[in-house]
Amino acid sequence: ASAAASLITLGSGGSSGREGPVVHLAAVIATKVNDLIDARGITARDLLGCAVAAAVSASFNAPIAGALFALEVVLRHFAVHAFAPIVIASAAGTVINRLQFGGVTEFTLERQGVLSFYVELPAFLILGLVCGAVAVILMRAIFWVDDTAERWRARWNIPPWLRPAAAGAILGVIALGFPQIIGVGYETTSLALTGKMLAHEAVVLAAVKVAAVAITMGGRMGGGVFSPSLMVGSLAGLAFGLIATSVFPDVSGSETLYALAGMGAVAAAVLGAPISTTLIVFELTGDWQTGLAVMVAVSTSTALASRLVDRSFFLTQLERRKVHLSKGPQAYLLCMFRVANVMRPPDHARAVPTDDVWEALEAGIFIDPNATLETAMPMFQDTARMWLPVVRIGDSGEAPKILGTLHHVDALQRYNKALAATAAEEHS
Known part of the structure; x- marks a missing residue:
């Protein structure tokens, strides 16, 4: 589907x-x-x-x-x-x-970029920062449109199928003035990489493309964000290159080299994949002579963007769904274990006396069996207890049902085993 x-x-x-x-x-x-x-x-x-x-x-x-x-x-x-x-x-x-x-x-460069080494490299550092900011704007625009559209849909009880239909209608109106935003956008990307565009055209198209992508994704239409990030990056890089080469013509190479570096820098920041994105840019264009410029721009763009979002577009999506993959295994592993699978049942050989469990329950200290260790571990710290009652709360007027107890040592043992298994896999 x-x-x-x-x-x-x-x-x-x-x-x-x-x-x-x-x-x-x-x-x-x-x-x-x-x-x-x-x-x-x-x-x-x-x-x-x-x-x-x-x-x-x-x-x-x-x-x-x-x-x-x-x-x-x-x-x-x-x-x-x-x-x-x-x-x-x-x-x-x-x-x-x-x-x-x-x-x-995928792309054919009409002329190879010529880099004035050492002297021109600071410009690619600055380009990386600019592209990192552009990538953050692109990602945040998508999330903002998605959140806004969801609020409107819920407020006015709009049928879900009407959401992509409305997004498509808006895109059609935009495409009347800017047909370049239609589809994947590789044709426009090729124009940027070959320098067949003016600076103001590149800036305007980049801004309109960001809006179009945000409407498409926020409208719950299909597709991905990698190709749009290539187009936006190449346009931003070309605009930056045209300005840089006009201000410092004696120490600048080709403006198309900036477009190539910008394409990789925005895409790497969006994907959170600087290594593979750099190689994708090389393999898409067949231009292996400008690697240093692309690497410099990619490194600074990802360093900036990763501080302003949760590492990448995809990891930020997961964070919005309460999946903490961006924070590493020490965070997301806690979400993988339900309390019901770690607790000790009432008939356990080392079960807590029932009176003690009811005393903790009357003090308002308990945890739901469907909760995860992500919820339980802070409770151990806040309450300074070595165990928590596991209780299923019934309907109004129905007494709570004690299912068992979750012990801090059991939770730590399960967590440590998972961490060890993850480390073993990553270093095998």
Whole structure:
């Protein structure tokens, strides 16, 4: 259903990207395969990484970036056991792409960028900061439109299906004046990378594209954010380059090099994937001679953007859903264990006496069995207790039912085992 929604959105001119849906579809297929072969744990996650690597490689014709994207963004570690299968899957995806499309690069640069080394590098540091700010504006605009649209829908009881319809209508009106915002936007990105645009045109198109993407995503239409971030980044980089090269013509290279660096800088900040995004830019363009400029811009943009959002667009989405993946395993592992699965039942050999449990309950100290250790651990600290009653509260007038007790030592043991298993996987 998600793939179909993205297909309809992109086919009818929605302002989003194709790569996000491709990665999501690959992950869904991997999950189904894992269910069929009953794969769990490390094996299941490695197969998920293989599927994503193959999808990215087939979509971009970028085998190196596909493999590193799966490790950097999906698995979030570079364990040796995952490297070989993911690289093989990435190579397979690239072979399929080249059999179908001939192995051409997505963008063709008419002239190679010439970088005045050392003297011009500070300009790319500044470009990175600008692109980091642009990426944050893009991400926050999407979330703001999404929240605003949800409030309006709830207030006026608007049917859910009308939300993407209204977003599509608004996009159509915008496209009457700015047809470049329609679809993935690679044509406009190519114009920016070849310098066939004026500075004010690039600025205006970048601003309109941000609004269009926010409306598309906030309107719950399909698609991803990677391709839009490439377009916005190339436009922002071109505008910056045109200004920089006009102010300092004697020490500046080509303005298209700034467009290339800006494309990578915004995309890396949005994805939170500086390594794989840098390689994707190289493999999309085939220009390996300007790596230093792109790396400098990408590093500063991701450093800035990661401080203003929760690491990336996707991790911020998860944080908004109370999934704390951006804070590392020490945070999200607590959410994986329900109190009911860790507590001691009343008939446990070392159960707390019933009178003591009722005394704590009368003092207002208890926890729901469906809560997670994320809720329980602060309660242990705040109450300075070694155990908490686990109680199911009934309807009005119905007495609470004591299901057992959650002990601090049991919670810590379960948490420590999960941390150790995670560390073992990431370093295996």
